[in-house]
Every structure is written in structure tokens, then in C-alpha cells.
Amino acid sequence: MKITNLPAMGLCCIILCAFGPAKANTTMDTLSNKQKVLSFYKLIVGQRKAELIPEFVLENYRQHNPKAPQGRAGITGMINYLKTLPLPPEGAKSPIIRTIQEGNMVVTHLDIQFMGKRMVVIDLFELENGMLAGHWDAIQEVPDQTGLTITASNGTAEIDTTASAENSKQIVNAFYQAILDKKMPAELLKVDYTEHDPAVTATGKALDEYLLTDHNRDIKIHRVIAEGDFVVVQSQFKRGGKGFVFYQIFRVEGGKIAEHWSVEQAVPEGVEVGDMF
Template identity: 30%
Template sequence: MTAKLDSALGLYLEGIRDGHIERALDRYTGDRYIQHSTGVADGKEGFRAFFASFLARNPQREIEVVRAIEDGPYVFLHVTQTLGGSTRWVTADLFDTDENDRIVEHWDTIVQGGLTTPSGHTQTDGETRVTDLERTEENKARVAEFVAVVLQGGETGRIGEFVSADSYVQHSPHVADGIEGFTAFTAGLAAEGKALTYGKVHRLIGQGNFVVTLSEADWGGTPMAVFDIFRLENGLVVEHWDNAEPIPTAAEASNSGKF
């Protein structure tokens, strides 16, 4: 385990799951801590204030880190949380670290958990192994092109250039497997006047066969912050997870915003 991954896991598991807020902040955060999580103020004091209340409200906490991806100073975690034995959440968390591998900035999205896709998958099951490290930059470039052409450019007819026609496993709760599932979903949204259009990509990181993007999107008039997780084989996307949360207005934000 690298030191930066240890910092991300420590803040999450020691600080939030186990409730050792002060120890986790001292061990795993740097001199500054910029926060983009909805409802949490900047700085260690913001983390401390929010999670002191969170721990009091949720004395029973189960947290599992399902996926961990590293790229340069960045660490991404795909996490499930069960609070009070029944309330489920799925979170996507991106951490930036300093020269000492301590956390200095954090972005996330949080969605309801426990949902299944039309094809019977959960929001977090599927492959977790990081492989093909030698293809990291190639896979990042492929995903960047896919986002530009299909998600931002709307050229859905070209999806076969980027997504496997033989095996495309979809973990987004509203989308069935395969290219056909994706095209049916986008066509259905357009017919309802709720098209999903992607804007700026704020972060793109990758490690081997996994690539993660953090983007702005518009879903039927609602601004969204979206994490997309892609798994690739031989240059094609074969599996996809996402996590999308509405972007708060400036008046609603407790910090500098989602990005």
C-alpha cells in the first residue's frame, strides 16, 4: 500500500467508520484541507464539525472500500456505507495529496445505495483488480476521447469505437447491459425531454485498466456532478459505474463548491 492510499483509507476508515476524528486529521491531512463535499465546510474544522454531528446521528456504521485507484497525487475510492443497519449509500471520493502524501483536497458524490440495474447488477459489484498498468496512459486517452465524442459531442452512433460490442457491463441503476442498453437509455431521456449532456471534465485519472472522470453534466435541467468509472480491456470499455449528485447553488454550498 502506498502512503497516499494509506492516508485516504485512514481518513475514511479511522476517522469516519471508527470515529477517531482528531487522530485521523492529525495523521492523514496536510497543512490545508480544501473541501468540495456538499454540506461540509472547508478546513479541518469543517470536517471536525460535520463528522462530530454525523457520528452522533449514526452510531452504527458499516463502511467498505470496494475500489481504490491511484494516479500521481490522486487517490480515488469507491465506497459503500450502511448506516443504522439499513440505510445504504454509495460514495465516490477523490483525494489530492501533498508532497508528504497527506490529503489536501477532497471531492465526492453520494447517492442512494441498494439499487440494481435492469440487468441485475448492483451499483458496486464487478471487477476490482487493477491490471494492465502499462496501458494506463493509453486507456486514459481512450476515455478522454470517448467523453469528448459521445458524452459531450452527442455522437452516440460512434459508441462502438469505444465500448465493447461483445461485453459491456453496466452498473448505472437505470441502464441495461450492452451498447443497446446505453442507446435505449439516452433515447428514452431525449424522448422525455430529460437529456443527459456532459460539460466540463474537471478531473481524469487512471491506473491500468481503470479510468475515472469527474465531470459537470446537465440532466434534464438539473446541474449534476458526476463520477464515471470505466474498466477497459484491449482499448475498449467493458464495464462502467457512475455516481451523480445535484450541484448545490452558491447559497446552498458550505464551501467553494463541488469542483
């Protein structure tokens, strides 16, 4: 998918609204990193309060896309652009489906509608001393899934905070190590696991077989982030000589992978894959 006429922070920012789940608060030191990111979405992106940007964003804020406007000035430019667009309708449903935090890293998973198209988005923010310091993302258009029981973004959203994040991460790491070793880690997938990736479900294959046989992906993992029973993998791969950024969300249950979502996006022309990370 090629997006040429929108600020590069992420398409999700165009229609984020002043949604209820985020606890808006400008007393930054009283909020968790997750709450800070949600408040940033609500107050600055949703409500266009550009005057609050210095409370949330570092001066040298980095967009991990060389073609994106950099720094706090880049965010300010984006918000000024948003001010030229209509505000979302009051009471509109939040596009943020799930939010996952480990330390200074916060991941959001979004489902948005834009210009008649449906997009799934994963945003990854890095915070330093409670301020937004960096951002990565991937945006993918998905087919119409009206009426389907399982879609690209639905399913479990609440994190089981009693689950061990380290154990969840170990299971996903073991799954990926098997994939990298070109082995079939079927024992790490629940027999009745739920697959949300339309590209995988269209093949009729389970995730392990899909990753091993469909594209012969040369996968490189950059980050693994976990909270409770949820694990996010940030990686890259190549298909037909083209580089892609690839984000996956796993939910672990009973020592196995129980649910899976993903978002992939081609690296923009003229950009090296490594520069996206």
C-alpha cells in the same frame, strides 16, 4: 437526493468501519497516497481517533462544496459528531469496493446502507506532501438490487497494474470526445461490456446511446484519473436546467471499454455548479 442533517463530507463517513483491507499506519511517510486515504478512513473515520487528524489532514483542507464545513476544523467537527453514533459492528464488511490512484489524486468507490436506503458514493481526495488537502464527492441512492447478478457497485474490483494507465485514459478520452461531438462511439465499447448504472440498464440502451439521446447532456469534464485498466471521469452536466456532479468509473480491456459504473448527484440549492469543482 437531499441530505440536510448530516455533516457534508460524505454520507459514507457515517458507517465506515475498522475494515481489514486498509493498512493502518501512522508513519505517514511510509505509505502511498492510496494507503494514506484508506488509513484515514480506518483510523479517523472508522475508529473516531480525532487526535490523529493533524497527521493526515492539512489545516486548510478544502471541501469542494461551499456549504460544507471547511478546513481541519471541519473534519474535527465531523468526527466529534460521529462519536455520538454507535460504532459499526466488529467485523462488518468494508463499504469500499475499489480504490484508484493517480499521482496525488485518490478515488474511492463505496456501497453503503443507511436508514434503510442503499447509497453508492464516489469520493475524490487530493493530497499535498502526503497530507489530505481537498475532497470532492457524489452520493446517489439506488434501487433495491437484491438477487440481481449485476448491481451498481459489484463487478471487477482489482486493478490490472500491468495495463497502461495512459492507454486506458486515451480510450476513455476518445469515447468522451465522440460524445461531446454528438457522435456514436460504439466501436469503443466491447460488445459484451458490463453496465452497472441502473439508470442506463433500465432503458435497455448502451452507454453511448444513453448519453447521447436520453438527456442531451451538456457535459463538462473536469478531471480524468487513471490507474492501470481503470479510469475515473469527474464531470458536470445539466438536466432540466438543474446542475449535477457526475462521476464515472470505466474499466478498459483489449483497447475497449469493458465495464462502467457511475454516481450522480444534484448540486445543492444555492450553490453554483462550478463551485463544486
